[in-house]
Each structure stands twice: as structure tokens, then as C-alpha cells.
Amino acid sequence: MDPRLQQAAQSGSIDKLYDLIDENPYLLENIDAVPFVTTPLHVAASSGNIPFAMEMLNLKPSFARKLNTSGYSPLHLAVDKDKAKFVSRMLLLDKGLVRVKGRNGITPFLLLVSRGKADLVAECLLNSPECIQDETVDRRNALHLAVVHDRFEVLQVLTGWIQRMSQRDADSIEKRVLNKVDIDYNTPLHLAAYNNDHQAYFLFLFNSYFKLYI
Template identity: 60%
Template sequence: MDTSIDPRLSAAARLGNIDAFYALIQEDPYMLDIIDQIPFVHTPFHIAAHEGQIHFAMERMKLKPSFARKLNQDGFSPMHLALRNGQIKLVLRLLKTDKDLVRVKGREGMTLHYVVTKCPF
């Protein structure tokens, strides 16, 4: 199974282009389901979280909430990436939507709850 996602989807997530995303979904309505079948993958949600694309990330959260708990090949969830990259507004928006995301276990079993308690901010 191919573990890469369509480069156009990656670009849409990186740029926060919701219109381009929906155009791709019109081409292939199963695109997100196929990505969701891959156990460890850098999803469009991961990309948007890393880049701080709040609106794009929140749109992904509505359409495919399972992506919020999915780990990429490095063992990070979208929330882990957002926190590591200082995207605090996005972290807070995601937690407002689903407070249990702090319990998602990532690399080395670390949860966001543990990471946040250790952060100096």
C-alpha cells in the first residue's frame, strides 16, 4: 500500500487552501478514507497543524476526526506537531473541540498532558 498522499493535497494543507482541498475531494471522494487506512501517515491534518493553518485543520477535524488521533511515521499526532511548532492557538482550538486529545499517546508514550505540564510557558 502506498503510504504517501497526493502532493496536491499536501500543498493544499500547507497553504491552508480549503477550496483546493474540496476540489480534490470532488475528484476522489474516498481520498480521506484511503489515507485513514494507513496506520502511520503524515495526513493533511498533520501538515496543517505543523504549518499553523488553523481553518484548514479545523475543517479536517470536522470531516475526519480520526486524523486528530493518528500518528505519523515519527510518532506524532497533529496536536503534538502543533505544540512542538509553537502553534498554541491551534492547540487551544483543537482542545476546545475535543479535550481528550491531550491523552493521545505519541512517540515514547508521551501524551500532550505530560508535555504541557513540562513546558516552560
């Protein structure tokens, strides 16, 4: 990437962006032609520059789903850098961005679960409920990851949401989420038991009991 473009993305200078486009109209096209590349949107996401990111999405929507050479989308980087406002704004602009699969199959939603960002996890579920079905390459879903990373508050958010959804489609939620086995044939409940995580274990048992009476 042109260092001047990188600096413009870091500082959030939209005027500088257009100066560079005026100098080279194919500036963004050349970046987009590369399969795995750091785009100006990656840089803006890392810096939390919302106005610049919105302008970049206006010009090049494809950048939002482009992975860099490390296997991460712009939203992955925003989560990694703890740019909560940026994540929320991007979710409003395109709710599907939280489901973009990156390295090891991790989506921004699953990364939020792993990092313990309960409020943003709840926001993702409200805007893109299908993300509860997403899983990593080793077939671990959000519940697996919440247990593995000891994120009990996030687990409460996830199971609370599942309870509400179970009132509509109990069997489907049970098969696709609660009883989902990973590559080692472990359900989230199994992992909680193996880790001696009593809070998580009894939370899952409560959910199983709850389902019997809905």
C-alpha cells in the same frame, strides 16, 4: 500523500481540498486506512492553519488521533512548532486530544510540560483534569517531567492545581500524582533532590505540609 493535498493543508486552502475530493472521493479514506501516516491534519497543525484543521476534523475526526510514522499526533506537532492558538482551539473542540499517547507514551499535555508552556498547561488542566495522571512509558508523570526539564513555572502551576484538587480527594491525588514512582522508583521529590533543585524540592515539601492540614 498527494503533494497537492499537502500544499493545500500548508496554505490552508479549503477550496483546493474539495477540488481534490471531487477528483477522488476516496482521497481521505485511503489515508485513513494506513495505521501510521502523516495526514493533512498533521500538516495543518505544523503550519497552524486553524480553519483548515477544523474542516478536516469535520470530515475525518479520526485524523486527530492518528500517529504519523514518527509516533506523533497532529497536536504533538502543533506543540512542537509552538502553535499556541492552534493548541487552544483544538482543546476547545476535543479536550481528549491532549491525552493522546505518542512516541514513548508522551501526550501533548506532557510535551507542553516539558517545553515549559505554563499557560497552556493550566488550560489543559482546566479542560481535561484527568491529564495530570498521564505518564510516559518509563512511568514519569507531569511532575517528574517538570523537574527533569527544569520547568519551575510549570511546576508551580501543577502543584497549585494539585493543592486545589487535594481538598476534594487528598489520598487519591497523593498516591496517583505526588508520590508516583517512575520506572526507577523515583518520585518527583526524589528527582528534585538528586538534581539539587532546591526550588522544586521545597515546593514539594510545602505541598506535603499543606496536605497535613487540609
